[in-house]
Structure formats: structure tokens, C-alpha cells
Amino acid sequence: MSALIAYYPGKTFIHNLDPRAKIIFMVIVSTAIFMVQKIYIAAIVLAFMILLWFLSRLPLKVLWGFMKVLLPIIGFLFLVQAIFYPGTTPLIKPLIPLGRGYGQITLDGILFAVLLALRLMAMIIMLPLVSFTTPVQNFALGMVKMGLPYKLAYTMTTALNLVPILQAETGVIVDAQRLRAMQSFEKGKLAEKLKAYPALVTPLVIGSMRRAQLMAVAMDSRAFGASKSRTYLEDIRLRGRDWVFIVLSVFFAVGMVLASSLA
């Protein structure tokens, strides 16, 4: 899987939007998705998210990478719904008859699982869609303008910045263990894999502590947090198109909820 927090430079209209507009879009639309009850609407929302992905010219391979990570979760959803959804249209005889429609694979159960999967995918795409098109310092600035203290906003974004670094580091440590003839990561059973993980902790924690300490030195040396406020080289401004985008986001969110509850 590729990193969740990264910036893919570009000049598309999504890149150019004010980070606040994007944060608002993310919050409103993901809340609305929760309320969608119809498969076709969830499918439209997902299609729309993929369209936005295309419009931002983000690499398709990265999108596929995210989907691959989601697949096992979706598979699990299907399994759970198949067993526990109290459906009335059985397709296959109950594997484990639990009574009252439980434990059998029903059409309703499958449809509900499809709905959940579509919602989940639509929501998950939104995060990289926003984070990949927004430089991290603008993200922080957006949060500052929305009222967060700048130290907090920067600390949050710096922490997010560490995610890809930690991911890469975990990969190296796993490699180091495989090089010492540790087989669990390749063909071990789940239980063995779980047993191998604690050994990752020592180098990861010590490495992170060292890194954090050095980063603090570097940030202090550049007067970070020296005064309560600071200036910004690139100011962000909510322009007409940002307001249009926010209004459209609201319409989109309300629309999907209404359409879903009609008839």
C-alpha cells in the first residue's frame, strides 16, 4: 500500500481549492454517506469520487492500491452480513441454522453488504483525495484559519507526515527479520505472524524517539513556536470557486440523503 499522507503536485481545480473548502467537503459528504440506504445512490457517490480522482490526475495505481487493502475488509463484511443479516429471501440453505433467518445467505444480506462496501469505498477514497491534493503546510494553515492554534495544527500535520516514514521503516525492519531467517512473514500461520510482531516494536520505538528528538532540534532551531502567531508566505483565501464548491458539496450531501429516503 502506498502512503496515506503524501502530496502529488498538480494544477487541477481540486489542487487549487482552498484547503478549508476541501476539509468541509470531506466532513459533510462523509457524514451524508453514512445515511445513504440505497445501493444505486451509494454507487453514484462512489462513481463521483472516482471521477474526482480522475479529475485530480492522481495515479490510478495508487487508487487500486487502496482498493486492494480494502478487499479483505469487504470480504469480511460479506461474511458477517451473510451470517447475521436477518433476510427473508434465502439463496442457499443455512450453513448453520440459527433460526429466524440468521445463518443463511440471503439476497437481502448480500445487498446490504454491497451497500456497506460501496459506502466504505467512497469514504476511504475521500481522505487521500484531499490529502494528496493539498500540501501539508496548507492543510495546517487551513486548520489554523478554522480556529485551531497553529502549534497544534502543525503538530498534527507533522504527525501525519510521520505515517509514511513509519510505514517505510516497518518495511525495513520486517526485511531485517526475514534476513535473519524469520519465515513467519512469508508462509507462517496468523498466530506465528502475530508472535513475530513484538520484535518490531523495539527498533520502531527507539527509531521514532531518536527521530522525534532530532526533529524537535531542527524545528526549535528554526524558531518554531517562538511566538504565539506567525506569518504565512502563501496566504489562503476563500474565493468564489471555493464557496461554489462548498455550496455544491452541501447540495450533493443533502441530495444523496433525500434521494435515499424518498420512496
Place this chain on the structure above:
Amino acid sequence: MLKSLKRSPAINTPAVELKDVSYRYPRTKRWVVTHLNLRIQQGEFVAIMGENGAGKSTLCQMMNGIIPNSIGGRLAGQVLIHGLDTKATGITELATKVGIVLEDPETQLFTTSIRSEVAFGPENLCLPVEEIKERVRWALDVVRLTGYEERMPTSLSGGQKQRLAIAANIAMRPDILVLDEATSQLDPVGVEEVLSVVRELNQKYGMTILMATDASEMIAKLMDRVVVLDQGQLVCDGAPRQIFADTNLFKRLMIRAPQVSQLAAQLKEEHIELPVFPITVEDANQGIQEILRETKSTPLPVEDKRPLGKQPPAIQVQSLNYIYQPFDVHAVKNVSFEISKGEFVALIGQNGSGKTTVLKNLLGLLKPTSGKVLVSERDTNTTPVAEMARHVGFVLQNPDQQLFAETVEEEVAYGPKNLGLGKSDVNARVERALKLVSLEEKRAEFPPALSKGERAKVVIASALALDPEIIVLDEPTTGQDYKGCHQIMQIAQSLHAEGRTVVFVTHHMALVAEYAKRVIVLSGGEVLLDDATDNVFSKPDVVRKAYIIPPQITVLGQALPASLGLPRTPLTVLTMKQAILQHFDHKGKPS
């Protein structure tokens, strides 16, 4: 307030003054720096040398008050920056007086564009936007990154990243710039890039530069003054020529002197003295010509260095291609080579030339995009890594990512245990591996608490405990001091002497020249050269294409007139010394 305080020091106040400074880190008892006294005038260009653990980083971080203001601990005595006591001065004010560049670029770059990275400091100073813009423009111009404003810091090379870190600091207009091992992870050309920028800051802008480094050849060329630390104490302070001539000091402290100085020191032991003690190739060239003018040239016997009889292959790489996803980065292009059993091979090239990618393919940590890799007759594409690890001991770059256990002993036992060996077998292997790296006495210690050199050795021992016939070392010497480098390479040499195949990657060309028998040069993911070590270094212009600079002693050999009959491509100081001694033997008596 800020403005009025700036640049108003009295004329005679030194830029930096340490008065009887001692320091210990929080929660520790040991004083890492003791009774240090030091005065540095504005505009000086000073190198700080010393072994790892001598207190260089501590000294660097004292300059801008990070020690003790941010880190804590106990600082006795006074650190004065333009007469201001760092303990009593705020970080904002110190940040505008002292900039600091660290070793690892990753820990000091926070944003996603070069412009915003440079603006970060001035923004924190609450400067007006117009002023910030002007400073960003100026700083990027000085470090020669103009035109890169919108690029991401992660897309830069190592040398460019460190130049960016310099820009980010000088944008705050400090009078003093501190570089803490800022070049030790760079390839030779990256080191040159950074130093030329630093030199310009010193000469054109009169900035005081303090640089912790062991790049002694550069020190000799560029700097005014060298300060040598040993166990937290200042043991020597003077001009480079004076310092490097003190050969006893360098022997005792195991600090790297320029190779030409090492040569002069060794000749002196044989009672041959050069007219001026050399610290640069030019000095040595002149001096050697002078003392040899009177002697007759003696052609050197040509050594036959070809290996006797062909050994079966240990590693076969056939048309290897590797493409990183998702960005389609073609890191290795059609690389083919074969390494026979018992060879000692260095793989060199610029950062990003594909060295590590090739190595990872040797073990199946990466699988070839196309092509074939056979190691110990196993196809790495189909053999599990854990199986390959029995045959190839691969030591990754950073030891800290490879230490998992509570004690050194357990660490080394981790591999053999994974092989499913019995207790007595595991113990026997641990004993042997610890002995090979001379760490028997540290067996009960917590690996991360050991010194940098020892941590590297633990990782090597851990790989050796699997008893592999091939050893692969990826930059084992990066971040190690002179002593650490040689200890590690001597371990590699003894493994080679046992008949094992050794492949290593390093940026230290003096080590390549001294230890490797064969060199493969990678450039842009392709094999540029693959030949015996002296043949590779005898083509400086080709090697330069791969951004590699031959060791100083080799450069000297090439600079000296051919008529002297000295070796054209000497790989070690010893070779050169012996060749010069021959001249004198011919005359009968040393001068």
C-alpha cells in the same frame, strides 16, 4: 525589538565563546563535555574533528542553545554567542544568530515544497511576507536551488537536500552556521556541492562556519582552523597543516588525516622528510618531485594480480531490470554481472544509482521485474528470503532497524533459532560470530545502548551466525568514524580470507581502494564499469561520470609526472610509500 538587537555586537566580541563549559544530558551521570574553553572570531571556518562519542554533536547543539534550553541536562560554565549567554537567551533570538544543519536530511525537512521549507523559519519569526519572499529568493540563490521552488524536498538528491537545509537556515540570516556531520551520508560529489556552498557563505558573506566532519581532505583545502575533541575535551586547536602534521595525535585518536599527510608521516618514520608537510595533493606533488629529483627512477615490477584458476560462480545477475511502483521508476536497467566464489567486490555509485536495489534483488527482498538472479545456484525469484538468508548474510544500512533483542547474545542467536537449531548448536554459532567481531565481552548488554560502531558489529555478527557463504554489506561504514570504518572492513577482510564471498557498498573510496579486489560502478541504474580496483580508479574521467572521486592517494599518483616511475594508480598509502622507499634503496642510503 528583534531588529535592534541584531548585529549590534561590540567589535571585539568573539562570535562564539565557551567559558569552562561542562555538560551532561538529562538522566545521565556522565559529563560528555568537560571544561571546554573555545573562542571563535566572526568569519572563521572551523572544523570539529574527533571520534564518534567525542562530544562533537553536543558542542554543535550548544551553539544555538538547543542544549540546554530544549534538551535539558546540566550545563556548567557559559556559552556566549556574540556575548549573549545562551542560557538566558530565547530560541527566537538564537535562531537568528545561529543556524544548524543536521546529519539526516529527513529529520529537518518538514514541508512539501522547497519554497515553503525555506520560508518556514522566517514565518516563525513573524516577518512580513515581502521580506520572507526576498529571503527565500536570496537563500535559494546562494545554495543554487533557484528554479526548484515548487519541487518536493523528497524528490531531491542527498546533496540537494542538505543544500536546502542550509537555505532554510540562512533564510533566518544567522551570522554563524553549524553543520553537524551534515555531509557524512552523502556521496563524494554531494560532499563537494555542500562544501562549495558553505565556502561561499564564509568568503562572500563572512559567515562563521563550524563543521563537525572527518572529511579531512576538504578540511585541508578549505578551512582555517581545526578543533579536535577527545572524550569531551579539547585536545588540539590549530591550522590544518599544524594539526595534520601531529601524526602521534592522529594515531592515538584514530582520526582520519588526509592520505597525503598519512604518507608524509609514514615517510618521516623512515627518515624521509618532505620540504613542506603536505596536506593537499598539490603540496605532496611538489614535495615528492623535489625529493626524488636526485634519485634514479626504477620501473616497478608488474604484479600479477589475476586470480589463479576460475572459481565457480557465487552470484549471477542476468539482464536484471527493476521498476519501482507505483511511479514506474526504472531503478535498475539491464544489469548483468557474475561474481565468483571467494571474490571481494565493491559496488559503488552515486546515491540513487541503484546499488541498494541490486543488493535487495540478490536476496529476493525485491523480485526482478525482468531478468534472472542466481545466488548460490538458487533462483531468488522463487526461493523464500528466509531460505536465501542461510546462504547470504545481508547487513542493511541502518543497524538500528536491525536490532530487536534485549541482549547482544539473544540478538545474535535470533537467526540460528529461526533455523530450528538445537541449543548447543545455537550457542556454538553465537560464540563464533561474537568472536569474529570481537564482541564477546558485550554479550549481556542491550544492543541499542552500545556505541555506533558496536551496533554495526552486532548486526554483522547476527548475519554471520547463519553461517552464510556470501556476505553482503550495504553501506556498513556510513556514519562510522575512521576507527569504526576500518574495524568493520577488517572483519569483512577476515571473512574473505576464510574463503567467503564479500560484496559491499560504500561511499568511502579510500576503503574501496584499500579493501576491494574488484569494483562494479553503477550509474543511473546501469553498469558503467566492472573491473579490477586499480583499473577502475585509473579512469578518473569515467569514474567521475558516476559522480565518484578517487581517493586522494590515487589522485596524487595520477598527478605526479610519469617519469618518476611511481605507481600511476596507487590504491593505498602503503603502496605509495613503498614505491618511494625503493627510490632511496637504489641510492643506497636514505636522505
